[in-house]
Amino acid sequence: MNGSVYQAGRGPHRVRSAEGDSHRLRSTVPVDQETSSAQGANLPASKRPRVAHLLHSDSSGGGPVSVSRMLKHFHSTQDQVMLAGDRGRIFATCQELQIPFYQLPLETKGKAILAGFWLLIWQLRQLRPDILVVHGQWAGPLGAVAGRLAGVPKLIYVARWPAFYTSWDLLRVVRNHLSERVPCRLCDWTVTLSESNRYQYFIRRHVEEGRLLMIPNAISPEDRPTAEQVAVFRRQYEWSDEHCNVVSAGRLSDQKRVMWLVQSWPRVIQRCPQARLWIVGDGPRRTYLENLARELGICDTCVFMGEKASGMVAIASADVVAMTSVYESRGNVAMEAMLCGRPVVASDVDGVRDTINREVDGFLVRPGDIQDFANRLIQLIEDPALRQKMGAAGRRSIQRYDVPLVMREYEKLFAVALAQS
Known part of the structure; x- marks a missing residue:
């Protein structure tokens, strides 16, 4: 078969480890146990x-x-x-x-x-x-x-x-x-x-x-975008320091339930007209979501950026990160937001609740509760000190990964x- 990009350059083999079967595996990540x-x-x-x-x-x-x-x-x-x-x-x-x-x-x-x-x-x-x-x-x-x-x-x-x-x-x-x-x-x-x-x-x-x-x-600290990358991104997409920028990053599919975020946005801008919503990513639900944004009359404050924008750089450039998934295996977006020191408002679902410390480095909201999701976004948009406090807590917490x-x-x-x- 010619599917390989590189040739391994050697034949098959079998290797046995010197360690015995008594080596026990644990379901948590120890920070002080040496391995060989x-x-x-x-x-x-x-x-x-x-x-x-x-x-x-x-x-x-x-x-x-x-x-x-x-x-x-x-x-x-x-x-x-x-x-x-x-x-x-x-x-x-x-x-x-x-x-x-x-x-x-x-x-x-x-x-x-x-x-x-x-x-x-x-x-x-x-x-x-x-x-x-x-x-x-x-x-x-x-x-x-x-x-x-x-x-x-x-x-x-x-x-x-x-x-x-x-x-x-x-x-x-x-x-x-x-x-x-x-x-x-x-x-x-x-x-x-x-x-x-x-x-x-x-x-x-x-x-x-x-x-x-x-x-x-x-996740590695090396993955965190540099200050220069953030500055270039903000200039490229004309982000203003006068606005509070909320970012949602991920595939626009049924799993991500971005419609909950879009539905909550009219309530957010009614209270916080300086807020802007940036949706990064593409997928089968994009057309539906764009039509929904037009129906709700929020196109002037809600922008669909597609896949051309880097999700990680957008997260690092944001003031708040929103995550509305109906389920996750872990929730990489939440981890990336914490790495970048950004507070998260997310659905309280499997995978996500394992990552976010409730009301410490982010808020967890009952899935589909549009009003509560909007309230939590408003709380962070109106309180820069709280955003900074939660972001710093997230940076400390993410070190365990x-x-x-x-x-x-x-x-x-x-x-x-x-x-x-």
């Missing part, structure tokens, strides 16, 4: 454990960002391989680090079932990884079955997009149950990104508690997997 999984840094490339990562789409969202961080962190200790349905941020990371990247027809359900699944089995048999990490959604069931058929010793399922949150009709209930049940049963471990998600998998009995872990997304601390948990998981393979 960096041993691979002292090994020649040909003897490092081969770890393959599978993601159905590399186009956008928090998944590619998180996978890219993993690839960078383990670049010196593992022989890594990436398989994905298209090319985006991860592809750029693989080019930078010269990690083999295999593009397979996985980006849509039809392509994945008709062609991608069989090509994936073939590719895994050629690569013979020691560990296959499948990252959420369609990569979950397809990757788990393909990994077992290809004889991969250990499989890890990272549940980045829990399907059961969209069980809105009988067909979705059955489909979503299978799409989560299959990878949870076939993989050796299931990793959730929040304790809320971990609890949901546990009560649904998708996976035994001993094989169910929680490891959050990581620093890359070395989070990746230490994956180091332990990989060490156990290699010891048992």
Whole structure:
């Protein structure tokens, strides 16, 4: 198959870890426990454990960002391989680090079932990884079955997009149950990104508690935009210091429920005419949201910026960040806002409530409560001191998700997997 961008340059292998099976995994990120999984840094490339990562789409969202961080962190200790349905941020990371990247027809359900699944089995048999990490959604069931058929010793399922949150009709209930049940049963471990998600998998009995872990997304201070980037952004989009700028960043889909934010905005500008709403991102609901904004008569204070604007720079340039998702696996936007020292008003839903400390670094609002959401935005818009206080608290709180601390948990998981393979 000619899907690889770079050639690994060596044959298949098997590696066993020197650590025993007694190594215990925990569902939290310890800050004082030493790990020894960096041993691979002292090994020649040909003897490092081969770890393959599978993601159905590399186009956008928090998944590619998180996978890219993993690839960078383990670049010196593992022989890594990436398989994905298209090319985006991860592809750029693989080019930078010269990690083999295999593009397979996985980006849509039809392509994945008709062609991608069989090509994936073939590719895994050629690569013979020691560990296959499948990252959420369609990569979950397809990757788990393909990994077992290809004889991969250990499989890890990272549940980045829990399907059961969209069980809105009988067909979705059955489909979503299978799409989560299959990878949870076939993989050796299931990793959730929040304790809320971990609890949901546990009560649904998708996976035994001993094989169910929680490891959050990581974020690095290096990701914070510079003051110069913020200044350039504000000049480019003519943001005035006289206005209080509220930013919503993310895909405009049903999950994000940006309509709640748009519906709350007339109440905000009635009280705070100096406020401006900037919606960053694109998606299937954009036309509906633009029409809704016109119907509400808020187009002069509500701007749809599309994907041309950098979400992270927009967040760093904002005074307040709004997040109206109906569910999240973790909530990268909230984490990015806290990293940039910006207070957040968000829906009180799984994944988000695990990140935001209520009324410390942000406000949590009952999903769909338009009036309360508007009230919380007004409270922050009218009180610069409160914005500064909450932003500073967020910067302190987000340190617990620093890359070395989070990746230490994956180091332990990989060490156990290699010891048992």
